[in-house]
Amino acid sequence: MIKLENITKDYSNAGETVKVLKGITFTIKDGEFVAIMGPSGSGKSTLMHVLGALDTPTGGRYFLDEHDVSSYSQKDLAHIRKDKIGFVFQAFNLLPRATVLRNVALPLIYARVPKEERDKRAREALLSTGLSEDRFEHLSNQLSGGQMQRVAIARALVTNPSLILADEPTGNLDTQTGELVLETFKKLNAKGHTIILITHERDVAEHAQRIIHIRDGLVVKEEVSKN
């Protein structure tokens, strides 16, 4: 369960304070598939950083599975990211000269999972994203964009996190491939994973069950998706 209470975030730049988030409040229940949608400059990236425990808010409270993450130190944030959050980035961010399996198993290295267990879980995660098994030993830079993003999704899944946070996951993909990736998210959600999709595209956002609209650092509208 994710609960944001009046989250604010200020940045000071050259002595000038910019209020990026101005008081955001919403709740996401376990097993939900939610899209956070807004134009560029709306503050959705900053919100993503707060949700992903990459940054702490200036004000307000953020509860992730009853943990008050908003007051955590850098070290504790790293622990929360390791245990509770899986990231999917627009640019995939795979290690280029490592195999697919190694990329997926990477978070488990930091979680001190033994090697055999890592391999097993990485394979399971990859299979659940629909990547064919003959690709597992390929180097990640030998894959197509769609395949890379599925590897990245598998990497986000492999620790079995409370929350999968996808930041414009289809931004670098053509429409058809993007559609496949979004279908993958839907399948994962059907299996019980909580997913937050951050996007500026309505077509993409509509794959989620619920859409939270952000504009100028505030929630302007919440709607249930038509799908």
Place this chain on the structure above:
Amino acid sequence: MRIADLLEETYTALSTNKARSALTILGIVIGIASVIAMTAIGQGAQASIESSITSAGANLLYVSPGQQRGVGVSVSAGRGSAQTLTQDDATAIQSSISLVKAVEPEVSRRYQITVKGGNTNTNVIGTTDAYPDVRNTQVAEGVFISSADLQNYNRVAVLGPTTVTDLFGEGSDPLGQKIRINNMEFTVVGVTAAKGGSGFQNPDDAVYVPLTTAQRYLSGDKYVSSIAVEAVDSESMTTVQQQITDLLLQRHNISDPTLADFSVINQADIVATASSVTGTFTILLASIAGISLLVGGVGIMNMMLTNVTERTREIGLRKAIGAEESDISMQFLLESVMLTFFGGAFGIILGWILAWGVQHFGFASTKVTLETVLLAFGVSAAIGIVFGYYPARRASKMNPIVALRFE
């Protein structure tokens, strides 16, 4: 992160950029190799000087004439050329000090030696039959000077192997041949075995004649230029040194020891002095080589900083998926330590080959010691830590948000 995983990550990272890693390692390889080779040359010099001093015989004390000082005036005569010691002093040392095993007085001076068809200028040593035992010298051909030669003032000579070659040419048989020293004829009765001594005096390039003959026909007086005293064992060296000093002071009627007209030098003192000189020489060579090692270390730092910048996004990703600062800093630190570790290993091998080559091709004798190897290894690992620390810290302190956005 587990150690095995950390090593695997490090290996993957370094092997991704093989050419760059290899070039960076090269700096350390050259640095370590030169430290090893230079130290080996220095220690080789030390070992060869020490062995040439000790090859002159064991447990030796040297008594040599020194300055004669009167009240207020100092009659400065060069050490060794002053005439204060006599054959009687040597006999007195032998007879009145019980810890003395043997005494070998000698008078030495350079003369022109001539034979039919050859001549050389070398050291002529007037000595006694105690010489081979005291000075640890073997006779290769013929015989050495006998007590009969001493008693009868025989004009016989024993040659060093180098002198033989100089006078008669390579591989000739000098026994029974006549040589002229100071225009006086001597018969060659023996040749000493080669000692290969180098340094201050070459025992292979000398002519040995009876002391009495030398005093009568060559120097024309009763003085000796030095007395070598062999103590019974190394423990009694200090006692014997003191006893000789006391005895000679008494014999020369000198009450104030600071006015002694002779000096007694312990062989161990000579070794210690020579060692301290060659030790300084070794340190000098090693420090010059150390500078190249330092340059190699800067190369490591440079590469690691480039690496950290290039892999900013990777660092961001690793942090996003849960790596702590310590995980990141350990990873980068281990990369630099691994580089210097391999650099150190290859450097030691190369240094060893260089040291071997220097000796094999006869430039200088060398000696690679275990201490040097361990020290070189330790230094290279330390360089990895010292020069890898800053880049690793920089990587670990990166803000994941900024790092992920880095283009």
